[in-house]
Amino acid sequence: MQEIIHFMQHIKDLKAIQSVLSWDQETYMPPEAAEARAEQVATLAAQIHQLVTSERAHRLVKEARRLLDNGEVEGRRRRLLELFVEDIERENKLPEEHIRRLAFLTSEAQVVWRQAREENNFPAFAPYLKQLIELQQQTAEYLGYEEHPYDALLDAYEPGMTVRQLRPLFTELKSFLKQVLEVVQQTDRIIDRRWLFQYYPESDQVEFAKETVKAVGFDFARGRVDLSTHPFCTSFAPVDVRLTTRVHPQDFRTCFFSLLHEAGHGMYEQGLGGEYPRSFAISGASMGIHESQSLFWEDIIGRSAPFWRWNMPRMAQVFPQQVVGIDPQEAFRAVNVVEPGFIRIDADELTYHFHIILRFELELQLFEGTLSVSVIPEAWNAKMEEDLGLLPPTDALGCLQDIHWSFGGFGYFPTYTLGKLYAAMFWEQLQKEIPDVEEGIERGEFQPILRWLRKNIHYHGRLKKPAEIVMGVCGQPLSIAAFQRYLSDKLEQVYELNLKG
């Protein structure tokens, strides 16, 4: 057991170092260093791969299997051993040649995709996308699956999740969202958002957002915030969590909500249990659970009415001119406006999930071979028109908008929506256990919330699977019910409606 843990720590440390290299690359690396850095990254990746596929790794997996079979270990130690076996075996299932081809293709495809998006030229990207799908279908075969090849990929992001479970969940969700959208679109309530688009000095925005995430619980003794082109959170250890943000001088939402979002990820990372330090357990349970934490803080807390009752007086201190005459309730409404648009990452809490379900449906068809790459734009646009009543004028505003496919990340998108469903379930449970939570938020007291998340979710790291976490916290399996209630409640307040009849 000791040697297994030591080996895990060795690999985990090297992976943390990979993250340091990426963080540096996105924040401070000088422009001409890219190629040299790519070599360093490749060398380290090769080193890790060599370790994971070494004789020693095989021997330790065998040893772990023996311990598991003999029932010699129990509880959390058992789960740790299972993670070890799963992770090492997973990496060993893919032939080296396949990994190399995938790495080569994705790095090329990302360059091509960027260019194609810029030039609105889907046909230029199509052949790469076609190859990527074929390679990832191959990946699914190598990894194995019970029912659907897509499950093999999904499992990498959301352990235990399957097409069989997702398809009806998303169908039900879509039908609910359609009904709500129809009602919202019929209202004539006009919400004034102009105050959000005034000039907010960039350094003041960053400072204000940093103070906000500090107030909600992100620990700056064990983390920091820098600027980058695309906001992200990365962790080298629970004591070293790095967030980035970006600033739009004329849109207050960009920096503020993106940093709250990343801080949600960051507080999760900072809260991972220390029982098996530097082991495979010290990581989020899944992409969906991770996203549940970022969306929890960004949307459920950060776009709530009590939060804005706390936040507006703070804003009035730092940005008195920009928010003059805006009361907290009006501010709450302004940050929750529903407005169908082309771009996923700009979408509101309602329409966002149309974007996800659309991608999920297309990915399934692509994997099942019922959709060919060349007609993706038509299929995309048809769905956008049907779901949101919008016809993308260009593919750059349509099927070329996301980076995910260019790195072969099929199966990734669903975790965004799953994250929101989890978040809504957690929120409902938290409200039951801490009935006065909203009064606390209004007073800027976020510690009880963070403590609750720490205890129920963060602490477990990967030692519980997503479904176990949900069942453990909420006493029921994943469903859309809590999200339905959450969204209806919110939109009733925002648009002064009665959705629940």
Next chain:
Amino acid sequence: MQEIIHFMQHIKDLKAIQSVLSWDQETYMPPEAAEARAEQVATLAAQIHQLVTSERAHRLVKEARRLLDNGEVEGRRRRLLELFVEDIERENKLPEEHIRRLAFLTSEAQVVWRQAREENNFPAFAPYLKQLIELQQQTAEYLGYEEHPYDALLDAYEPGMTVRQLRPLFTELKSFLKQVLEVVQQTDRIIDRRWLFQYYPESDQVEFAKETVKAVGFDFARGRVDLSTHPFCTSFAPVDVRLTTRVHPQDFRTCFFSLLHEAGHGMYEQGLGGEYPRSFAISGASMGIHESQSLFWEDIIGRSAPFWRWNMPRMAQVFPQQVVGIDPQEAFRAVNVVEPGFIRIDADELTYHFHIILRFELELQLFEGTLSVSVIPEAWNAKMEEDLGLLPPTDALGCLQDIHWSFGGFGYFPTYTLGKLYAAMFWEQLQKEIPDVEEGIERGEFQPILRWLRKNIHYHGRLKKPAEIVMGVCGQPLSIAAFQRYLSDKLEQVYELNLKG
């Protein structure tokens, strides 16, 4: 050959990654991350050590020896193979247990030293120092030497340098410095330095220093500048060189000269030849040659009269109030005042070398066993009094001031003085080859200087040894003559003396 180069690149990449980790640690790492980072660093170090001592390394060294013995490779490729054999064999000469003990002791000793310096408590540090000397004497035995055990350590910092060569060089230097110091101390010229100690806003200082190093040739597309407690330069590749500086709001010299110094190191790193990218050749030829580059830009250029004729109008633009009424010649004098002091790193170009020679003499006695650790303070203070007429009031201002001994860096100090001797020799040669160099400096034209250094020194990397570089550039071996002329010239201008006379 190809496999050898590939293996070197692998190791060099991992070492570059080590540097990324250290840089991050000194610049941006959150305070509570230290322990986790130490684990990552240790894991990577173990990984590198494992590679360097692997079967494969031994096989490749054997192969390299065969190529060298057969005379199959020549010129620069030959030197590259020699470097490979030297580096790998060096690391293999030290038993793993010895490396572990040394790593453990130095990491502990640094903590103890810091505390001891703070509390002016040499006896607390003494037992660690004693052990460190014993271990490094052991290191010398493992590494081997021809004449003096100290040579084995010296060689790690300054390949080819020996006690036999250094001792007379430093004796001669000291006697020269004594004579000059005596003359300088007899003058009654009063130099007004108060303008240096006004309030200079910190961000303006950093900006000004950055513009200065940019003007002299540090390439910000392939490097950057950050803040840290102690200024340093580190390189991940010639295209990714990181400098740091620190700022004293009431002392203009701190940020300005430390950044010029580090930029000297940085331009060397940026100029390393690209013939064998990521190989063991891509590194400074020695610590002394490296220091020659930093001191070249800090002192020989940065404290020259023509430089200040260029720099004063620039300063007058950014700091008009602080430099009002100071003319370039007066500024030149102010930054060259000779003033004996306790602290090495604050010393001027003359008295600095007394500090180095003192340490060299003590290190030799400690290694030869003619001085015991317990009486270092007395020995130190006696020399300080004899050389500079100053009796350190505390050991914190005496033998506890430097970090070097706490990491076992015996043999390191001499390279600082060697750097200055090299720099003076290079400068004399450069003036012969570019007769109008001083007029250029006055106009802010530094490219001819950098080009000359690139071609004659930087380009070679480690493919020439220090002595070969000196001979190749200057046509004569290392001596103190050029430095004597340089220093005499300067002090004659500063103090309006006749030293050669």
